[in-house]
Amino acid sequence: DSGVTQTPKHLITATGQRVTLRCSPRSGDLSVYWYQQSLDQGLQFLIQYYNGEERAKGNILERFSAQQFPDLHSELNLSSLELGDSALYFCASNTGGLNSPLHFGNGTRLTVT
Amino acid sequence: AQTVTQSQPEMSVQEAETVTLSCTYDTSENNYYLFWYKQPPSRQMILVIRQEAYKQQNATENRFSVNFQKAAKSFSLKISDSQLGDTAMYFCAFMKPHNNAGNMLTFGGGTRLMVKP
Numbered sequence A: 001d002s003g004v005t006q007t008p009k010h011l012i013t014a015t016g017q018r019v020t021l022r023c024s025p026r027s028g029d030l031s032v033y034w035y036q037q038s039l040d041q042g043l044q045f046l047i048q049y050y051n052g053e054e055r056a057k058g059n060i061l062e063r064f065s066a067q068q069f070p071d072l073h074s075e076l077n078l079s080s081l082e083l084g085d086s087a088l089y090f091c092a093s094n095t096g097g098l099n100s101p102l103h104f105g106n107g108t109r110l111t112v113t
Numbered sequence B: 001a002q003t004v005t006q007s008q009p010e011m012s013v014q015e016a017e018t019v020t021l022s023c024t025y026d027t028s029e030n031n032y033y034l035f036w037y038k039q040p041p042s043r044q045m046i047l048v049i050r051q052e053a054y055k056q057q058n059a060t061e062n063r064f065s066v067n068f069q070k071a072a073k074s075f076s077l078k079i080s081d082s083q084l085g086d087t088a089m090y091f092c093a094f095m096k097p098h099n100n101a102g103n104m105l106t107f108g109g110g111t112r113l114m115v116k117p
Helices: none
Strands: A005-007 A010-013 A019-024 A031-037 A043-050 A053-057 A064-068 A074-078 A087-094 A108-112 B003-005 B010-014 B019-021 B024-026 B033-039 B046-052 B064-069 B074-079 B088-095 B105-107 B111-116
Touching: A005 A087, A010 A019, A019 A087, A019 A108, A031 A074, A043 A064, A043 A074, A043 B105, A074 A087, B003 B088, B003 B105, B010 B019, B019 B111, B024 B074, B033 B064, B033 B074, B046 B064, B046 B074, B074 B088
Parallel strands: A010 A108, B010 B111
Antiparallel strands: A005 A019, A019 A074, A031 A043, A031 A087, A043 A053, A064 A074, A087 A108, B003 B024, B019 B074, B033 B046, B033 B088, B064 B074, B088 B105, B088 B111
């Protein structure tokens, strides 16, 4: 168990809808990262937050947004969903230190029908 | 921007044998970290091993070891005495450290490893 909690585990929704994915980082970790893994592909970095502030942005669509709350949990909001958004969405956390490895949650499987 | 390349999409190995997974990367940085993550069928991402670029000694974790060649920008993973539970997707990843900001991982495309009984 990595200590990173993601909910829900599975999500099925229709095109055009909006969903929210939630992540609770490991105790003591200040930094949260979101990654997208499409079928049989590698992980694409979406966005990173550190202690409530956005720190880095990757290939995140404008339809997607995220935030990190004062209690350090994070939410990834996906709107106007398309079939191509179907993927496994991972949250990871670390302390933010120079050599702190990322610890991943079990992911949220999003299926858009 | 950094790139990570895993040139072997799929590999197989007999149980108890040794297998080496390749990874190359491209960066202009001198200080960085490299990782291997394992993703079994459960889809969980599990940290296998990590290497600091400033360390010449190759990292080892039980049956897992790396061959880090900084000049060649190569970071291969060797799995000794392969076990059925090693069957998984393996991802090589690069991290450039930043102060007070956490660190983003750049992943390779992965190598699917099948351990055969």
